[in-house]
Amino acid sequence: MIAAAAEILDEEGIAGLSVRAIADRAKTSTIGVYSHFGGKKGVLNALYISGFEQLGASVEDVRRENTGASHERILLAIDAYLEFEARKPRLYALMFDAQGDRFQPDPEATRAARAAFVKLVAVFLAARPDWSRVHAARIAFESWALVHGLVMLRTHQTLKQSPAAWQRTVRSAARNYLFGAMNDRINRPK
Amino acid sequence: MIAAAAEILDEEGIAGLSVRAIADRAKTSTIGVYSHFGGKKGVLNALYISGFEQLGASVEDVRRENTGASHERILLAIDAYLEFEARKPRLYALMFDAQGDRFQPDPEATRAARAAFVKLVAVFLAARPDWSRVHAARIAFESWALVHGLVMLRTHQTLKQSPAAWQRTVRSAARNYLFGAMNDRINRPK
DNA sequence: TCATGATCATAACAACGTTATGGTTGAGTA
DNA sequence: TACTCAACCATAACGTTGTTATGATCATGA
Known part of the structure; x- marks a missing residue:
């Protein structure tokens, strides 16, 4: 069903x-x-959980299969994230529905979302083992926000870009953020 | 009504x-x-337009009233953006609903959203008059994506942070992104 | 075999957005 | 002044939705 x-x-x-x-x-x-x-809410929860499990799995695949340059690993996880959204845009929209007044995930579904985030953090830790878990979680969270925001605004502003160009845009933005985050304590825009 | x-x-x-x-x-x-x-769709469109007009106005206020350091101006626009969302979270959610299958804004509403974005770009151009319009639009878009993504994920992951701490988090992430974006052609994370 | 819980088909309910119907009001024109 | 027409309105009804109620069936365990 x-x-x-x-x-x-x-x-x-x-x-x-x-x-x-x-x-x-x-x-x-x-x-x-x-x-x-x-009831219907249960169906929505099951879809939500399925979505985050798929997303987490695709991110984890990247962590397991790639041992290259550290930031390229992060960018590959971002690629996997984008690929998931491109394949399942409507499931993605359900997973990140802004209208909490319509559907609020139950605790099990919320745990699935958290578990996917933990897998994302694991990619960052594998890429940068010198980072503390707290620091990696913060950078992962902000990277996720950037990518998620780009995905949402792409639709919102009905941007027309080829998939390859879009991927380049997202990667470039993420690289800029990561570069800034790495130089956080040394150089700060005035 | x-x-x-x-x-x-x-x-x-x-x-x-x-x-x-x-x-x-x-x-x-x-x-x-x-x-x-x-009908109901018309009400939603009117609310959507109202929301983007308010958001655009608050961003424009920042541009008009501030002539300080360039990046501080950008960060003040981000502050205004966050203040709007904090004041009207449900209107914000309507404006950025991920479920396009439920409500799709009509052309006038879409124009209002675009107009707000143009005002945001104007802040970036005022802060960095040496940037081309295209470059400023790109940086504005990506900054917006980062902030919007942070706002969305804050709710999604049910983060608990005081408003002041939250503002600092968002500012810090935006500064990191902006720093990276400014050094885009010189230094790129490998 | 019997009891019980799980599952099911169907009907009914309340709420929703919308349309249909008839009525009222105000403005413009002859 | 009277008539016409457009705009607006109250109400009822319609089709759709998520849900509950009702009775029936099936499978399992004692």
Whole structure:
């Protein structure tokens, strides 16, 4: 049933994700959504968790498979992040919905989001083992914010860029931030 | 009537913003929403436009009133941006809703968002008159992305920070990015 | 075999955005 | 002044949504 929901979300977006649509696609009646997931909110939570698990896994793949130059590793994690969003833009939008008044993830879903962030921090620590965990978490958080903000504003301002050019833009912005963060204590813009 | 809608949004969030609730608060019947705004979408568009106008105005105030050090001016614009979000978090969330499948702003609303961005670019140009318009727009866009991403992830990860500490975090991240951006052609993280 | 919990089909409910219907009001024109 | 027309309004009804209620079926364990 969660596969049915994921398909509908990918194809029609959140507006098409009604309890009846899910039940129809799963070839059951609406009561199944309630008995299996406790209702629509349960479906949204399951999708949310699935999204963060996928995102975390793609970031972790980068950490495991790459032992190159430290910042290139970070940029590859960012590439993986962008690739996930490009593949599943509607799932991404659900995961980062600004309207907390509509859907608030439950504690398990919140933990999945935190776990994905921890995996992102792990990439930063692998790239920069000289950083403290606190420092790496801060830089990871701010890098994530930059990339997430770019993703959101790209859609918001309806920017037209080829995927390759977009990737270059994001990488360049991230490199600028990282460079500044590395020189944080020495040079500060006046 | 738009004031009624704005009040409900501020108090109850998007989930409370129904056609009936707006009509009740405006002491009219629901038909008024349709004759004045063409329906609920029209109300959302009007709120969206109002939000970007307010945001643009607060950024423009900074440009007009400050002639200090160039980067401090940029950081003051960021402060104004954060202050707007802190004052109107639910309006901000409506303006930057990730779920385009639920509400897509109409062309006039999109223009209002663009106009606010142009005002932000103007702050960057005033701070750095040696920059080309294209370069300033790029740096403004990326700065905006960083700040917006930080705002979004703060809520998403339910970070607890005092307003003053939060402001310092955002300023620090923005300074790092700006420093990197200014040294873009000379030093690049490897 | 019986009891119980899980699952299911269906109908009904309340709330939602919207449309339909008929009425009122104000402005403009003959 | 009377008539017409457009704008606005109150109310009801419609179709859709998430949810609950009801009764039935099925599987499992004692």
